[in-house]
Amino acid sequence: MDWLTTVDHKKIAVLYLLGGTLFFGIGGIEAIIIRLQLIKPMNDLVSAQTFNELITMHGTTMIFLGVMPIIFALMNALIPLQIGARDVAFPFLNSLGFWTFLFGGLLLNLSWFMGGAPDAGWTAYTPLSGTKFSTTHGVDFYTVGLQLAGLGTLIGGINFLATIITMRAPGMSFMRMPMFTWTTFITSAMILFAFPAITVGLVLLTFDRILGANFFDVAGGGNPILWQHIFWIFGHPEVYVLILPAFGIISEVIPTFARKRLFGYSSMVFATILIAFLGFMVWAHHMFTTGLGPVANALFSISTMLIAVPTGIKIFNWMFTMWGGQVRFTSANLFAVGFIPTFTMGGITGVMLASAPADFQFHDTYFVVAHFHYVIVGGLVFGLFAGLHFWWPKMFGRMLNETIGKWTFWTFAIGFHMTFFVQHFLGLLGMQRRVFTYLPNQGFDTMNLVSTLGAILMGIGVMLFLFNAFHSFTKPKGVANDPWEDGRTLEWSIPSPPPEYNFKQIPLVRGLDAFWKEKMAGHQEMTPAEPVGSIHMPSPTILPFVMSVGIFIAGLGLMFSGEQFSNSFMSFIFNNWIVCGLGLLITFGSMVLRSLFDDHGWHIELEELEEEGV
Amino acid sequence: MASAHTEVDGKLPNEPEKATLEGRNKILGFWLFLGGEAVLFGTLFATFLTLRNQTNEGPTANELFSLPLTAMATMLLLVSSLTSVFAIQAMHRHNLPSLIRWLFITVLLGLVFLGLEIYEFAEYMIKDDFGMSTSAFSSAFYTLVGFHGAHVAFGVVWIGILIGQLYRKGLTVVTAPKIYVSAIYWHFIDVVWVFIFTVVYLLGKVG
Numbered sequence: 001m002d003w004l005t006t007v008d009h010k011k012i013a014v015l016y017l018l019g020g021t022l023f024f025g026i027g028g029i030e031a032i033i034i035r036l037q038l039i040k041p042m043n044d045l046v047s048a049q050t051f052n053e054l055i056t057m058h059g060t061t062m063i064f065l066g067v068m069p070i071i072f073a074l075m076n077a078l079i080p081l082q083i084g085a086r087d088v089a090f091p092f093l094n095s096l097g098f099w100t101f102l103f104g105g106l107l108l109n110l111s112w113f114m115g116g117a118p119d120a121g122w123t124a125y126t127p128l129s130g131t132k133f134s135t136t137h138g139v140d141f142y143t144v145g146l147q148l149a150g151l152g153t154l155i156g157g158i159n160f161l162a163t164i165i166t167m168r169a170p171g172m173s174f175m176r177m178p179m180f181t182w183t184t185f186i187t188s189a190m191i192l193f194a195f196p197a198i199t200v201g202l203v204l205l206t207f208d209r210i211l212g213a214n215f216f217d218v219a220g221g222g223n224p225i226l227w228q229h230i231f232w233i234f235g236h237p238e239v240y241v242l243i244l245p246a247f248g249i250i251s252e253v254i255p256t257f258a259r260k261r262l263f264g265y266s267s268m269v270f271a272t273i274l275i276a277f278l279g280f281m282v283w284a285h286h287m288f289t290t291g292l293g294p295v296a297n298a299l300f301s302i303s304t305m306l307i308a309v310p311t312g313i314k315i316f317n318w319m320f321t322m323w324g325g326q327v328r329f330t331s332a333n334l335f336a337v338g339f340i341p342t343f344t345m346g347g348i349t350g351v352m353l354a355s356a357p358a359d360f361q362f363h364d365t366y367f368v369v370a371h372f373h374y375v376i377v378g379g380l381v382f383g384l385f386a387g388l389h390f391w392w393p394k395m396f397g398r399m400l401n402e403t404i405g406k407w408t409f410w411t412f413a414i415g416f417h418m419t420f421f422v423q424h425f426l427g428l429l430g431m432q433r434r435v436f437t438y439l440p441n442q443g444f445d446t447m448n449l450v451s452t453l454g455a456i457l458m459g460i461g462v463m464l465f466l467f468n469a470f471h472s473f474t475k476p477k478g479v480a481n482d483p484w485e486d487g488r489t490l491e492w493s494i495p496s497p498p499p500e501y502n503f504k505q506i507p508l509v510r511g512l513d514a515f516w517k518e519k520m521a522g523h524q525e526m527t528p529a530e531p532v533g534s535i536h537m538p539s540p541t542i543l544p545f546v547m548s549v550g551i552f553i554a555g556l557g558l559m560f561s562g563e564q565f566s567n568s569f570m571s572f573i574f575n576n577w578i579v580c581g582l583g584l585l586i587t588f589g590s591m592v593l594r595s596l597f598d599d600h601g602w603h604i605e606l607e608e609l610e611e612e613g614v
Numbered sequence: 615m616a617s618a619h620t621e622v623d624g625k626l627p628n629e630p631e632k633a634t635l636e637g638r639n640k641i642l643g644f645w646l647f648l649g650g651e652a653v654l655f656g657t658l659f660a661t662f663l664t665l666r667n668q669t670n671e672g673p674t675a676n677e678l679f680s681l682p683l684t685a686m687a688t689m690l691l692l693v694s695s696l697t698s699v700f701a702i703q704a705m706h707r708h709n710l711p712s713l714i715r716w717l718f719i720t721v722l723l724g725l726v727f728l729g730l731e732i733y734e735f736a737e738y739m740i741k742d743d744f745g746m747s748t749s750a751f752s753s754a755f756y757t758l759v760g761f762h763g764a765h766v767a768f769g770v771v772w773i774g775i776l777i778g779q780l781y782r783k784g785l786t787v788v789t790a791p792k793i794y795v796s797a798i799y800w801h802f803i804d805v806v807w808v809f810i811f812t813v814v815y816l817l818g819k820v821g
Contacts, residue, residue, distance in 0.1 A: 089639040154650060162643040166635065192646060196654035204661065204757065211746050213753035214670065215661065221668030221750035230657060595775055598788050 005540035007091035008500060012098050013077035013395065019102050020069030021466075026109065027061035028462060030054050035419070035455040038448050041440035051436035052119040053138065057108075059122025060142065063242070064149050065105040067380055071245045072101075072156055074387050075184050077395050079160060081491035081498060082178045084169025084507050084514075089162035091538040092594070097155035099548035104148030107555055111141035118142035121434065123235070124205065126216035126227040131209050137559060143206045144555040148548075150195050150202070157191030160184055169490070170529040171509030175269070178489040178513075179262060182269055183248030186276045190237045190244075193280070198234035201227065210562060225290055232283035240279035242376060243343075244272060246383025247314060250336045253386045254318050256486050257333035258325030261513055264317040271310035278307045288359045297356040304354035311347055315340060330484070331405025335386035338413050342378030346371060349424065364434070367427025373420045385412070385465065390484075392469075397477035397497040404468040412461030418454025422447040488516040493526045501535045501604055535604040547590045554583025626708055630790035637791035644795045648802050655806050658761060659813060662754040666818070670749030673742050675818025680734075684815045687730045688807065691766075694723035695804040698797045705793055710785050713793070717777050720800065724770045731763050755814065762810055765803045772796055 006012065034054050037045045046054065076094065080087055088094050111117040116136035120129035129139045164185045168177070177185075205227070207213035214220025216227050255262045262268060282304040288297050318340055327333070349371040353359050362368055385408070392400045427433075431444050438444050482492040493515045494503060505528035511517040518526055557580030565571040573579050627633045631641065666675065701716035735756070738744040746756050773796050779789055 090643060093643075158643055158646045158650070161646050162639050166639055166642060192650045193653050196650045197657045200654055200657040200661070204753075207746070207753065207757060213746050213757070214668075214748075214750040215665070215753050215757075217750075220747070220753075221665065221670040222753070223664060223668070223750070226661060226664055230661070233657075592775060595792075596779065598783075 002540075004545050005542045007095045007538050007540055007544075009076045009080055009088050009091065009094060010395070010498065010500075012094050013073045013075075015098050016069045016073035016076060016101075019098070019105065020066055020073060023061050023065035023105050023109075024067070024070065024462075027058050027066045028459060030058040030061065032455055032459055034058060035452040037436060038438075039452040040449065041438050041442075041445055043437055046436070048436045049119065052121075052434075053112075053117035055434060056118045056121055056124075056138075056142075057112075060108065060118070060146070061105075063122065063238070063376075064146060064153075065101070065108065067242060067376070067384065068153060069101060070384050070388075071187075071242070071380075072097075072153075074180075074249070074384070074391065075156075075160060075245065078391060078491055079163060079181055079184055080167070081394075081494065081502060082181045082489050083164060083167060083172055084490050084503060084509065085163065085167040086502050086506075086535065087167075087538065088159050089167060090159050092541065092544060092599075093155050093159050095541070096544035096547060097152040097159065099152070099544050100155070100551065101149050101152030103548045103552040104145045104150070104152065107148060107552060108141055108145030111138055111145075114141075123231055124227075125231075126205070126208075126224040127218070129205060129227075130216060137563075140206070140209060140559040143202045143209070144559055147199065147202045147206075148551055148555060150198055151551075153191055154195045154199075157188040157195070160188040161192065164188075169503075169506050169509050172514070175266065176509060176512045176514070178248075179251035179265070179268060180245070180248035183244040183251075183272055186272050187241050187244045190241050190276050190279065194234045194237035194241065197230055201230035201234065204230070206558070210558065225287075228287050228290065229283070232286045233280075236283040236286065237276075237279045239372075239375070240275055242380050243383075244275065246339070246343075246380045246387075247272065249383045249387035249390070250318060250339055251314075252489065253332050253336040253390050254321050255513075256390070256484060256488055257328045257330060257336075258322045259328075259486050260321055260325040261488075261516075262317065263320035263323075264313070265512060267313055268317055271313045274310040275307060278303060278310075282307065285354055285356075285359075288356045289363050301354050301356045305351055308347060308351050315344055315347075328486075330389070331400070331402055331409055332386050332389035334406065334409040335382050335389065338409065339379060339382040339386065342374060342382060342413075342416070346374030346376075346378050349374065362427060364432055365427035366423040366431045366433055369433050370420045370423035370427060373423070377416055377420070382413075385409070388465075391491075392472065393479040393483040394491055394496045394498070396472065397479050397495075398472040398475050399479055399483060400468050400472050404464055404471070408461050408464040408468065411457055411464060415454045415457025415459075415461055419451050419458060420454070422450050422454075426451075482515075488513040490514050490526070493518075501537065504535075504609055505532055506530050532606060532609060534606055535609070536601055537604060538601045539599055541594075541599070543590045543594050547587045550583045550586030550588075550590065552583065553586065554580050557581070557583055626785065626787070629706065630708075630785065630787050631705075631794035633787045633790070637787060637794075640791045640795055641798075644798060648798065651802065655758075655761070655809075658754075658758045659809065662758045662814065665750040665754040666814075668750035670751070672748040672752060673738075673744045675751070675755075675814075678738055678742060678744060679815050679818050681815065681819060683730065683734060684811060687727050687734075688811045690723050690727045690730070691804050691807050694720045694727070695801050697723065698800045702794065702797050705785065705790060708785060710780065713785065714777055714780050717773055717780075717793070721770050721773050721777070724766055724773075724800075728763065728766055728770065731759070731766075735760075759810060759814065762803065762806055765806070769796065769800055769803060773800070 003011065003015065033046065037043050037051060114137065116138045118138035118141055120134050120139055124139060124142055127133060164181060204215040208215050208217060214222045216222045216224050218224065251262055251268060282300055284292060284296060284300040285304045353362055353368065353371055389400055389405055426444060426447050429443050431438060479496045481495055483496065490507060493507065507526035508529035515526065557574060557577065560574045561577055561580060563574060565574065631637050697716050697720045701713050701720060704712035704716055744752055746753055776792055776796055783789055
């Protein structure tokens with residue numbers, strides 16, 4: 001019950017981590033089945049239809065329900081700590097964001113048990129995703145489920161923006177913010193301007209499928225390319241929504257374990273902003289082969305290649321940070337250092353794909369698959385592993401086992417390169433993506449075998465990490481404030497795990513890497529910026545959970561509003577929009593309740609603070 | 615944090631909506647949210663502009679629209695923005711009865727606007743046989759204008775509830791940010807309507 005009603009950002013972080021891990025696991029199992037199907041030519045492990053469902057759900061699950069929530073987990077756990085705040089700006093909304101994500105994810109995955117998963121690819125290109133070619137409710141689960149999950153992300157983004165703008169500790173100017181906070185800030189801005197586009201896209205597709213609208217139906221005057229524009233004007237920024245937080249994590253881990261400040265901090269900040277800006281300008285590079293014409297193709301080619309410049313700045317800054325440092329290869333740092341070459345390889349194939357004439361050859365081959373997995377797995381997932389190993393003691397007060405951590409790194413990294421490196425060559429040889437099998441003796445056999453074995457090795461790496469995580473909970477809490485002993489930012493100045501109110505006194509920030517600066521000045525802890533006093537806390541509430549249940553019900557009602565049931569009662573309540581209306585009533589009712597009863601929260605008084613002796 | 619207290623130092627400050635961190639956060643967060651809303655409507659406008667001539671042998675914009683009706687609706691909505699400004703000015707003078715009165719007029723104007731829109735839609739659907747699935751143009755029209763209409767309806771209910779709160783609790787540093795934020799929202803849907811009037815109706819008649 002405590003977990004259903006919590007509005008504490010640290011607990012919500014744990015919820016995000018659990019939810020994200022669950023879906024990451026599901027997406028991973030789907031990936032392994034895909035690779036097992038492709039282990040040899042003419043395999044018949046799964047049918048073509050199931051294969052389509054698997055690739056669709058693997059992509060959708062991993063991007064929206066797997067890695068996004070784990071990023072949000074780290075952001076939630078750390079942003080208030082890094083900026084010296086007691087909480088986020090909107091604790092209630094924070095909880096609402098988590099629950100809408102979770103119910104959106106559940107709705108999407110219900111499709112496996114309710115008559116077929118979405119099967120039109122994770123991009124749901126029309127007309128394939130229209131009612132003519134996708135006759136089951138699969139794509140409806142996709143549109144409605146993603147709508148809910150996207151709502152949660154948008155809420156989270158606004159929350160982090162407001163938090164970072166208004167709640168920084170005294171002295172923490174923008175140019176003194178830790179890099180992870182910076183990338184969270186920019187990422188949240190990107191979420192704010194990218195997600196409403198997919199919201200509209202999903203609404204249009206829902207209307208096409210459920211209300212018989214004609215947005216993407218050529219026979220009614222619609223335009224399928226419109227879907228691609230709307231999808232990618234969201235979808236390309238989304239790639240940077242995923243990778244920028246990883247950049248932030250790497251920029252925290254490497255300086256800590258190199259015992260040097262980050263090289264070129266301000267250039268890192270501006271490179272991040274530039275990447276975000278360019279990220280919005282390049283969406284049509286996914287659409288070179290749709291016939292946009294040479295002018296558009298040239299412009300989008302060039303703007304895409306430009307992104308390599310700020311990204312290159314970042315790569316070199318990380319290397320210069322290590323140069324001359326006393327580098328310690330903890331498992332967190334192994335992942336961070338391992339990130340640099342893998343991500344760079346993904347970037348280089350990105351520049352290759354950005355060249356429109358070359359893209360006509362690479363398009364829809366395994367070369368593209370290799371490219372984006374190098375970026376998203378070799379970049380983001382490496383970054384997440386680095387971040388989780390790094391901040392685990394801060395989040396849970398327990399260390400992860402270093403030996404298992406190193407095994408995790410080596411199995412995962414070797415498995416990763418085995419899986420995806422060969423896929424570049426499969427693509428160049430002409431193996432198409434999204435096909436469920438291939439003929440023998442085309443030169444694909446060996447490389448597919450290697451790729452599948454690599455995928456299994458990656459799976460073992462993930463299992464090792466999970467084992468390590470569970471293992472750490474068998475040990476007692478009681479890690480020191482600064483377990484790596486080289487912590488640079490504010491979160492390392494308070495106990496692990498932090499108390500409910502984070503900072504007993506809001507700290508005074510006197511420079512970049514605030515805690516490191518105090519340590520170098522010979523201080524053990526931060527100088528407080530305020531006297532010890534009673535601390536205001538928001539009250540826990542069940543309403544976000546109820547609201548999300550409401551829209552979950554409304555979503556199901558909407559999906560099945562045109563369905564013919566054998567049971568007349570079911571037909572009655574669904575076809576007359578009663579279920580949908582009931583769900584909306586629950587949600588809006590909760591909103592009214594929330595609005596009518598002011599919640600003043602509660603205070604932790606001075607005496608309680610002193611009793612705890614922190 | 616002063617959020618638990620209805621008054622600061624015994625009396626209401628000049629700008630009660632910005633008196634607490636919570637209030638300021640609420641206003642900032644809402645501006646950010648409107649940034650997202652701008653993208654949402656931008657995408658809907660782009661969709662409409664792409665599809666506005668795809669009438670699929672159904673009615674065209676020129677045949678359907680009646681400018682006197684929509685001009686009237688536009689005027690009502692613009693005036694309601696003005697009355698919501700008067701409401702905020704009354705709030706800054708700490709004049710509760712005047713605040714409630716202006717909010718009430720705003721809601722009323724919003725309701726009349728909605729009534730006109732429902733009348734307009736009903737007429738198209740029944741008289742002109744112009745429904746959601748008639749053409750890509752009809753889908754884009756109903757979605758864009760309907761989204762705006764849903765925003766107006768939401769705003770009417772929201773401000774209605776706020777009026778109830780003002781009766782019960784009066785003007786405090788807790789209610790003031792809510793009033794202020796709802797006024798920003800109301801201006802936003804007004805601005806969107808100006809674009810709809812131009813892009814959908816005027817361009818439909820002459821473009």
